[in-house]
Amino acid sequence: MTPPQFIAFGEALTDFIRVDTDTWHSRPGGAGWNVARVVGRLGVGAAFAGAVSDDLLGRQLLEASAAASLDTRFIQPLPYPPLLAMVPSSQPPSYFFVGDNSADLHFDPARLPPDGLDALRIAYFGSISLARPPLADRLLALARELAARGAAIAFDPNMRSAMSEAGYRRRFEALAGLASYIKVSDEDLQQLFPAQDQTHALEALRRLAPQAAILFTRGADGMSLISPDGEQEQPALPAAVADTIGCGDASIGGLIASLLKHPARTMAEHLRFAAATAACTAGHAGAYAPDETMVNAKLALPSAA
Template sequence: MIVVAGEALIDLVVTAEGQRAVPGGSPANVAVTLARLDEPVRLLARIGTDEYGRQLTEHLTSNRVDLAWAVRADQPTSVAVATLNATGQASYEFRLAGTADWQWTPQELPELAGSPATALHTGSLALALTPGAQVLEDLLAREHRRDGLTVSIDLNLRPSIVTDRAAEQARVRRQVSLAHLVKASDEDLAWLYPDRTVSDVLAGWREAGVSCAVVTRGGEGAWLLAPDGSLHEQPAVRTTVVDTVGAGDAFTGGLLAALADLDALGDRPASRLAAVSAQQWAEVLRQAATVAALTCAHRGADPPRRAEVEALLATAS
């Protein structure tokens, strides 16, 4: 079972035709992607009991995301206003003050030792906004020390919300050192490190102990730095883009699902990832890119199911 920790919020999607409220949040999107790829997944989230919270609960359970560890919170649900331009690219405005997602207390977190968890994935605003970010960071530190599962982080930075670049650099430096697998977009890195190259950043992460680092590059594809130091490149899978909402989260879910299928997640995580062959890394990247492309072909954060992914992979091969 993969455990995903972090926000489950409402995307208020605004287009020329009007607006609609749809379930979202980067970690929740990753969890739904994993579930649709037939990977057992449990979401560790704080979900409000308001109408938006009930909409999120229904969406997650209908997609077979396990909510056994979710906290029913008194605070309202977070809202992200996603405005789409004519090409389907999304820009975001967030309504987060006093909402449920960021109020974690240590007592609300489960004990992962002895559970069937093989990986813990988190990232985005859940690791950036206080007071809950520190609680989740402590969880990452504890699990990294235990060495009993794979720790995965997707930076998914939001400079419009967390604007202090120096503070974000310090936070990311701390948190990356607690992960075995780190994923970021080229936009994340361009904002976070305007004076550094991607290769320099990845080399630094490797020195910090990260086994595998992935950088997504939108329509240019993705790079993956493997545990042996080799760099793998995957071109973007061509598709008709409806919008890009949730594409990065779908990529992350596809990546984790592919690694789970290889039995590359679990205890002794560095050793498991080191055992993945070059050919397998290429297949992992191809699956992640395919999942992201199929999501771009759908409206909103609507990741594909396993059969749809396998059909496109078979066609491409």
């Protein structure tokens, strides 16, 4: 099997989404896994690297990974409980996590496929995996190793309440310093830099990551791509919003897929593709991953011009 160009490292979990008073629906999820699935569905060789439970929920994650054309050699089924994300409200999203000693914490980078990193161009890190010791420091060490080998690092803080863990800020600043690409939302910025307004918070992030292209998402107000070469603005594309779960993951996944598959595009074109990927996801319940045909159709609509 050809080694993947993109690998997302972190957590794969099961979302339990409340749909009414007595009913919850379960779906495979997790920020890193969602991003890998988006990149894979958009036609780029991709993998999710992490550990899952060796039970029904873990098998569902493996099956969904294979269905998204992900290289499943990077997933480690282990005899530990699953990590769960409980979603009492999907609009606006609210979460809490259940995962004491769950399988994700036992991911072992030494067990990656021997040739698995040979074609790696972009590696993703982010979300709650960076606030879950001992996994968190293991991932930071891996990010440093991959950056030293020449891989570009993509980082999405994807802030959650679980990320008040004591060592998180140190890891956040270290990953920002390694990253070539950072995705951050307006809500992330508010939590990361609570004493600063949006402009000054972005400036603070730029100081931590002067080398990075920052994908700054603002929901219905659109997104920006801020890099050492300048700034591009992109309005949100029209969508009949089912919910916003997974839209941030779709935006960074769309950007990464565009960068890898269409390197001749301008940064403005990469940004529009990211916005269209997010808009396609918003039109479906849960963390939906569109294919390239669907994203291109969204871009072709007159209102997207």
